[in-house]
Amino acid sequence: xxxxxxxxxxxxxxxxxxxxxxxxxxxxxxxxxxxxxxxxxxxxxxxxxxxxxxxxxxxxxxxxxxxxxxxxxxxxxxxxxxxxxxxxxxxxxxxxxxxxxxxxxxxxxxxxxxxxxxxxxxxxxxxxxxxxxxxxxxxxxxxxxxxxxxxxxxxxxxxxxxxxxxxxxxxxxxxxxxxxxxxxxxxxxxxxxxxxxxxxxxxxxxxxxxxxxxxxxxxxxxxxxxxxxxxxxxxxxxxxxxxxxxxxxxxxxx
Numbered sequence: 034x035x036x037x038x039x040x041x042x043x044x045x046x047x048x049x050x051x052x053x054x055x056x057x058x059x060x061x062x063x064x065x066x067x068x069x070x071x072x073x074x075x076x077x078x079x080x081x082x083x084x085x086x087x088x089x090x091x092x093x094x095x096x097x098x099x100x101x102x103x104x105x106x107x108x109x110x111x112x113x114x115x116x117x118x119x120x121x122x123x124x125x126x127x128x129x130x131x132x133x134x135x136x137x138x139x140x141x142x143x144x145x146x147x148x149x150x151x152x153x154x155x156x157x158x159x160x161x162x163x164x165x166x167x168x169x170x171x172x173x174x175x176x177x178x179x180x181x182x183x184x185x186x187x188x189x190x191x192x193x194x195x196x197x198x199x200x201x202x203x204x205x206x207x208x209x210x211x212x213x214x215x216x217x218x219x220x221x222x223x224x225x226x227x228x229x230x231x232x233x234x235x236x237x238x239x240x241x242x243x244x245x246x247x248x249x250x251x252x253x254x255x256x257x258x259x260x261x262x263x264x265x266x267x268x269x270x271x272x273x274x275x276x277x278x279x280x281x282x283x284x285x286x287x
Contacts (some may be wrong), residue, residue: 035262035269035276036246038084041253043232043282044195049077050279051234053085053150057189057227062129068137069124070175071096072153073285074193075179088131094287095119098168101155102287107225112169114287141178146187154194154224156258158204159245160256162228164192165204176222183225190226193240196245197256216240231260239271240264 039047052058061067062082069079076093083091083172098120099112125132125140132140137150144150152175166176173180182188202208204223210220235243241264250257262272 035273037262037272037276037280038041038250038254039196039231039258039260039276039280040284041197042280043256043279044197044283045074045213045285046075046279046282047238047275048195048229049081049233050231050275051237052191052193053081054198055191055229055237056088057149058082058151058193060147061189062126065148066125066127066144067142067148068140068150068179069126070137070150070152070179071098071120071123072151073097073100074195075124075151078151078193082126083124083131085099086129086131091124092121095244096121096124097168098157098174098241112167115130120124125176125182137175137178141182142268144182144186144188148186149189149191150182150226151191152176152179152226154192155198156204156221157194157196157228157230158202159196159199159232161204163182163204163223164226164228165208165221165223168222173220173222176224178285180225191229192222192224192227194227196230196248196258198233199245200267213215215255231258233278235260235272235275238275239268241268243272
């Protein structure tokens with residue numbers, strides 16, 4: 034068994050590298066449309082995909098709509114930055130070509146079976162492999178656009194989220210409480226997609242089983258997770274090589 038400490042930023046990079054070889058993503062790139070909805074984790078994924086296609090002018094620095102920051106930072110009640118002029122839109126790849134300037138709203142009605150939407154989340158239930166999203170928009174934002182395509186057009190939804198977002202409660206029960214009439218603050222939307230965390234990333238990249246065994250830290254390791262990797266000697270060696278390549282990923286900063 035191998036044990037690795039993953040910071041949230043290293044986890045984002047790990048998820049991105051694994052998603053780039055995900056069979057459903059590869060199928061969408063070859064034969065359909067891939068929609069990468071803006072988000073901090075998805076920014077790493079978009080970067081991996083675009084760089085592999087020779088595109089080097091994409092920046093993940095403002096590739097998000099809402100974001101969680103410390104209480105002393107200036108953001109709106111919906112988690113938005115006061116100045117969103119640098120927001121680049123989502124990354125849409127259709128016909129294996131980046132459709133610059135387009136967002137999910139521009140293409141969602143044309144998506145079909147075999148296409149893929151990748152979206153982030155704010156809450157992760159590791160027991161049931163489900164995730165949920167905080168909602169600030171009165172029409173449920175990009176999730177409100179994506180879900181009709183998932184249910185009506187059989188578009189695959191992959192939910193990319195780091196282990197630091199794990200919670201212990203039942204997502205449906207939480208949703209009933211948070212979304213009740215008269216309650217203030219964010220709304221809460223459980224998502225019906227395939228959950229993809231660092232655990233699934235290790236499994237896909239090297240074939241070994243990954244388990245969360247401890248978490249926390251200080252001095253830059255806040256939100257970090259200890260991961261135990263179990264597999265064959267070759268699988269564990271591959272996991273160690275993968276870890277070495279992403280372990281020192283710098284923190285995401287604005």
